[in-house]
Amino acid sequence: MNLPDTAGPRAPRRAPSAVPPAGxxxxxxxxxRRLAVVGNPGNRRVxxxxxxxxxxxxxxxxxxxxxxxxxxxxADFAPEETVRLDSPGEDPEVDLLLRDAEDPARVEGSARWYxxxxxxxxxxxxxxxxxxxxxxxVLFDKRRCHAVLDAAGVPVPASPTSGPGAAPVRGWDDxxxxxxxHRMPRAFVKLAHGSxxxxxLAVETGGGGRIRATTSxxxxxxxxxxxxxxxxxxxxxxxxxxxxxxxxxxGLHLERWLPKxxxxxxxxxxxxxxxxxxxxxxxxxxxxxxxxxLHLGGRRGDLDAVREAVETAGGRWADVLQVCERAAACFxxxxxxxxxxxxxxxxxxxxxxxxxxxxxxxPGLTGLPGSGAEGADTYAAxxxxxxxxxxxxxxxxxTLGSAPHPHHP
Numbered sequence: 001m002n003l004p005d006t007a008g009p010r011a012p013r014r015a016p017s018a019v020p021p022a023g024x025x026x027x028x029x030x031x032x033r034r035l036a037v038v039g040n041p042g043n044r045r046v047x048x049x050x051x052x053x054x055x056x057x058x059x060x061x062x063x064x065x066x067x068x069x070x071x072x073x074x075a076d077f078a079p080e081e082t083v084r085l086d087s088p089g090e091d092p093e094v095d096l097l098l099r100d101a102e103d104p105a106r107v108e109g110s111a112r113w114y115x116x117x118x119x120x121x122x123x124x125x126x127x128x129x130x131x132x133x134x135x136x137x138v139l140f141d142k143r144r145c146h147a148v149l150d151a152a153g154v155p156v157p158a159s160p161t162s163g164p165g166a167a168p169v170r171g172w173d174d175x176x177x178x179x180x181x182h183r184m185p186r187a188f189v190k191l192a193h194g195s196x197x198x199x200x201l202a203v204e205t206g207g208g209g210r211i212r213a214t215t216s217x218x219x220x221x222x223x224x225x226x227x228x229x230x231x232x233x234x235x236x237x238x239x240x241x242x243x244x245x246x247x248x249x250x251g252l253h254l255e256r257w258l259p260k261x262x263x264x265x266x267x268x269x270x271x272x273x274x275x276x277x278x279x280x281x282x283x284x285x286x287x288x289x290x291x292x293x294l295h296l297g298g299r300r301g302d303l304d305a306v307r308e309a310v311e312t313a314g315g316r317w318a319d320v321l322q323v324c325e326r327a328a329a330c331f332x333x334x335x336x337x338x339x340x341x342x343x344x345x346x347x348x349x350x351x352x353x354x355x356x357x358x359x360x361x362x363p364g365l366t367g368l369p370g371s372g373a374e375g376a377d378t379y380a381a382x383x384x385x386x387x388x389x390x391x392x393x394x395x396x397x398x399t400l401g402s403a404p405h406p407h408h409p
Contacts, residue, residue, distance in 0.1 A: 035061040035386070036077055036127065038069060039086035040094060045361055046086055052379035056387065066120070070097045074123025082386055083127040084335075085136070087358040088117065089195070107191075107199045107217055107225040111250040114140055114193035130386070131357065132333035139331065139357040142192050142253040154327045155351045157255040157342070158182070169252040172241035179205065184256050188290075189213075189244060192251030195356070198227050199247050202257060202290035203240065213240045214290050231289045231297065257290070258351060261309070261343040263301045267292065269353070270306070270341040272321065273360050274328035275381045276390035279321040279339075280373040281365050306343075313347040320350055321368075327352045335390060336360055336382050 035053055039046040041063050050060050064075050066088040077083050088094045092104050098116045099109035117140065121133050138144045146162035160167045160178045167178055179187050185206070191199035202214040212235050218228040219239065225246055234240050244252070260267045266286035273281040284301030285292035292298040307317045324339040331337060338359015342351045360378040367373025373381035 033080050033082055033128075034059065034078075035084065035383075036064060036081045037061045037084045037086055038064045038066060038075065038124065040067075040088065040091040041065050043086070043090055044363070045358070048361075048363065048377070049084065049086065049379045049382075052377065052383045055380065056383045058383075066091065066094045067097070069120055069123065070094065070116075074120075074125060076125045077127030079126060079128075081127040083124065083129050084382075085121065085124075085129075085131040087361075089358075103226075105226045105228075107227055108246065108250065110191045110193040110199065129333075130335040130382075132331070135331040135334040136357055139334075139337070139355055140193055140195075141251075142190055142194075142354065143251070145355055146253065146255070148330050149327055149352055149355070152326065152330050154330070155323065155349070157188075157258050157351055157353065158184075159253065159255045161253045169248060169254065171248045172244040174248075175203070175244055175252070175254065178254055179203070182256075184254070186257035188255045188257050190253045190255070191247060192253045196295065197291045197293045199225075199250075200291060201240070201243065204257075209237075211235065211237050211240065213243070215243070216291065217243055219243055229295060229297075231291065255353075258342055259345050261345050261347050262286075263305060263309075266299070266301075268301055268306070268343065270343070271359060271362070272324040272339045272341055273336065273362065273378050273381075274324055274339060275336045275373070275378070276385040277325060277328060277332075278371060279324045280367045280371040280376075280381045281360075281362060281378050282321075282368055283362055283365055306347075309347040310343075315348060323350055323352065327355050331355065335385060336378070 035058065037046055037049055046063060053061050069075050088098065095101060095104045098113045100112060101109045118137050121136055138148055143162045143166060146156055146159050149156050150163060160182050161169060169175060175189055186204045189201040189203055194200065197216055199217060200215060201217070204212045212233055214231060214233050216228050216231050218226045218232065219242065220226065223242065223246065225243060260269055262268055263284065263286050266288055267290065268284055268286045269292050271283050271285060272279050282303060284303050284306055285294060285298045286301040287298040289297065310317055310320055324341060327339050328337050334357065338356040340353040340356065342353045344350065362378055365377060367376050367381060376384065
């Protein structure tokens, strides 16, 4: 694998004990320790985690609804509780409290969502946490996350909107200027606090003033923006400018659009889940559109074919996974993250596009060979890691207003 010079020497893979195999004898948990999850009751994420906890022979976790946290100004956890935070998404009432959006399909309001979500995380008191408040504040800001990864030597697409001297993006005029200045004829324009490709535009420019933006954003005649399950193209600059100008108050992040490797004629990337510092699960996502998200028509690809392509190009699959582990290592106080990995054409280089705090929703996917999570889904792997003492730190005195995380700018 022809990684950038910053990748350093090839390090050996960690011992499989980093995440114990499903069904292996568990190291005894602290006396009377119980699991709790902050999430939306009945949501598939909470359901899958609860099933994994019970399958490990433990009592079902105490479920603390996000709606109660937001309405009551927080929640308290006992010292013996290990607390997992799960996504507050897919609940209209919770979304309304976080974004003031009457329609969950509306795109606008992500900055308000971020401010209220991170504030809500800071109102959770007690227990031992699997998700660090400082880490979450960075993971949900693409500009800050990109800067952290770049500073750690993790290969990322070039961006003029992260790190020291980051350029402000007040609207379409700034986007056009930055693309010209940084010689980026193709760029991704992303909401700084977006998720699931919400508000993402893949912008291409060409000779004669030609321009095109590919996005799932639907703009109505009155100027409102909605997330759609259909990817569409805008080819009039005034339409693209109107969308970007409407999104700019929520904060925008620009990245160079890197040509990705393909599988069976479709652009391909990977979601790699890292648990307790080890890459445990991976899925290939392919699409004919720039965005490979499965809800936008992306399909799962062939992971064995990816391994073969990497090795045929002279690389090592272990090195690919190590890049993901290095990205996760930037957030050492969070048990599990999902890394979006972008393979370049020819499979000789890889880049980290994003690191996701709630990137473990991959139902039915079992662990990678040699990961220690063979036969286990992403939730079972996390429960096994908790039982072996990983990821349970005391958050006493940890608040979003405390001293900066040592890895954070």
